[in-house]
Amino acid sequence: MDFLDPKIWSGSVFGGRGWVTSQAGDAPVVEPATGAEIGRAGVAGPADVAAAVAEAVKAQREWAAASFEDRAGVLRRAGRLFEDHAADIQKWLIRESGSIPGKAGFETHVAAQECYEAAALASQPPGEILPTAKSRLSLARRVPVGVVGVISPFNAPLILAIRSVAPALALGNAVVFKPDPRTAVCGGVAIARVFEEAGLPAGLLHMLPGGPGTGQALVTDPRVRVISFTGSTAAGRKVGELAARHLKRAHLELGGNSALVVLDDADLDLAVSAGAWGAYFHQGQICMTTGRHLVHSSIKDEYVERLAAKADAMPVGDPATQEVALGPLIDAGQRDKVHGLVTASVDGGARLAAGGTYEGLFYRPTVLTDVTTATPAYAEEVFGPVAPVMPFSSLEEAAALAADSEYGLSLGILTRDAMKGLALADLVPTGIVHINDQTVDDEAVAPFGGLGASGTGSRFGGTRANIEAFTETQWVTMQGDIARYPF
Known part of the structure; x- marks a missing residue:
């Protein structure tokens, strides 16, 4: 059976219970070159998002407490799976997104590298010792945000999802992500299948293709603390406004000219x-x-x-x-x-x-x-x-x-x-x-992002940018005895 055999995922979304029929039904997978229907993908609605987030919240605490070796091991296996099954994934990138073979090969290569680089994040020093005027230990540490929402587009569907999914998971978060329904297989199913086979514990990754209503449900859910959005500037402005209204961070990678x-x-x-x-x-x-x-x-x-x-x-x-x-x-x-x-x-x-x-x-x-x-x-x-x-x-x-x-x-x-x-x-x-190069390039080790209408700066790629994007800073102090106060 092929890695992306439709018998596995047809009409389904992915989450804590594996491949299940969504509450919003399914939709055709269309080949742009011919107009032919080449499959049917599950389509998620707001109810699916709510259920997925609830499962993600439950699974995330144990994952965050797991050894960095365990988290890194899952990400390394995911990278190898992208390499081992590159031909099957590239076939879907070509047929579903209209990619030429070279571009499809670039996507699977970068997807593997994103996983390998994310594996290295798991063992990064999580903070620093701070000076303090009192007799105590003072430190700042980076802790997982909890649940990360990822919304990805159709144009480079594999890269533009995995570059958020992989580091977010490696740093101890759960992820709920909404790929563009036009590329639900190569930009969604492929990632879900990789982590399913890589041994990621159940409930940590949810793949929910859907439209604007699905995205809005993800952005507004109070249990999702960070949104990573890649798409048009017009849509990004709406995502940023909704996220700000709910006092959550939104990393926006938008358009360009x-x-x-x-x-x-x-x-x-x-x-x-x-x-x-x-x-x-x-x-x-x-x-x-x-x-x-x-x-x-x-x-x-x-x-x-x-x-x-x-x-x-x-x-x-x-x-x-x-x-x-x-x-x-x-x-x-x-x-x-x-x-x-x-x-x-x-x-x-x-x-x-x-x-x-x-x-x-x-x-x-x-x-x-x-x-x-x-x-x-x-x-x-x-x-x-x-x-x-x-x-x-x-x-x-x-x-x-x-x-x-x-x-x-x-x-x-x-x-x-x-x-x-x-x-x-x-x-x-x-x-x-x-x-001395043109404008199109991307590497897993480099921070990526734009200014102005292109987004909110470098939020993807490289150790520092990924840690800042998908963790929170927490101040911790410790002392031997309870502090005495005049009250």
């Missing part, structure tokens, strides 16, 4: 290749996608010409049956949004150098030139394979253009002078900077 700055000394062939990867990887459906190409005016026309030629030559099609560079967009709503922004941009005076057409959910990689800062596909996050190109004449102008966005997620700078690139980066508020 990241700039790639190509200076006049950059190798143009390498720059065009990097720009194409940043703009077209996973059909542009990545929060870090290169949404704005800022190119020195002396090389801008040649950059546009070469990028357009590359875009025209890129094969687009079903990644499950063809060798392609781009697969389908996730659904018709996303396609229509992308095309609407491209059409409005051309109507507003931008010139279409490549693409701008589609068949079904397959959108051609697109290049726009003669854009202004008001051009819709330049000013807004497209979340599709669209590359608007804007010229600049000086470093100061490049910095001003790169900083002129409500988003602040990722920045790429291409130049032969790395120190010049670093000086430019100092002028742009952003959570991530890549000098």
Whole structure:
């Protein structure tokens, strides 16, 4: 039997009692490339959330008290399971999320690494000794928050869930997570199956695909003390407002409109290749996608010409049956949004150098030139394979253009002078900077997050960021005798 055989999970959600029928029924698992129904996944509602949280609360205390060796062992086994069953998980990433095989392979690799890095968290020193003016021991220690709620999106469904699920579990928490129902299998079932087989004690992980009502129930439940949300800025604002109303922390990783700055000394062939990867990887459906190409005016026309030629030559099609560079967009709503922004941009005076057409959910990689800062596909996050190109004449102008966005997620700078690139980066508020690389990258060992409309800062990845995200600081003092007071 395959690791993700539908006989195991069809029509079900996962929790303390294993795979069970949800109270909200099920929904089709749709292959975007063909429109075919390739399974049926359970769909959770608010009642399922309430029941899951109750089970999670009960299971969490024993897990928090368990030896760090036990917790680390589960996470290490989970990492190996992602490696051992990568082919089966990648098949679902390709068919359900429209990933090309390379992107699917990247997701399973990062998922395994997230588990291995999380295993190391379990044995991190949990606090520090503090100075005190009294005759006592004073210390600050990190303790689990209890139950963590995770809400993850469709675009990189495995990575964007496991990077919160794994460290939260390793640090002694229980987790209730809601994957996007459009990628319930590759972004939800896969993770549940891994931890089921890794020996995670029952009740600590609950996988509940669902819509906005399910997410709202998770955010507002008073027993869920931390919310880790990855998704659109519009949805993130609502999550942040709800969490604040209930006095709980919300870690928000949201949208972006990241700039790639190509200076006049950059190798143009390498720059065009990097720009194409940043703009077209996973059909542009990545929060870090290169949404704005800022190119020195002396090389801008040649950059546009070469990028357009590359875009025209890129094969687009079903990644499950063809060798392609781009697969389908996730659904018709996303396609229509992308095309609407491209059409409005051309109507507003931008010139279409490549693409701008589609068949079904397959959108051609697109290049726009003669854009202004008001051009819709330049000013807004497209979340599709669209590359608007804007010229600049000086470093100061490049910095001003790169900083002129409500988003602040990722920045790429291409130049032969790395120190010049670093000086430019100092002028742009952003959570991530890549000098001599494009804007899309992620590693389990690095803190990840954006500023402004891109979120609440680096909350994922790396030891310090994960510990801060999924634990609380508790002050503890101890002394030999009861303190004497004048009352």
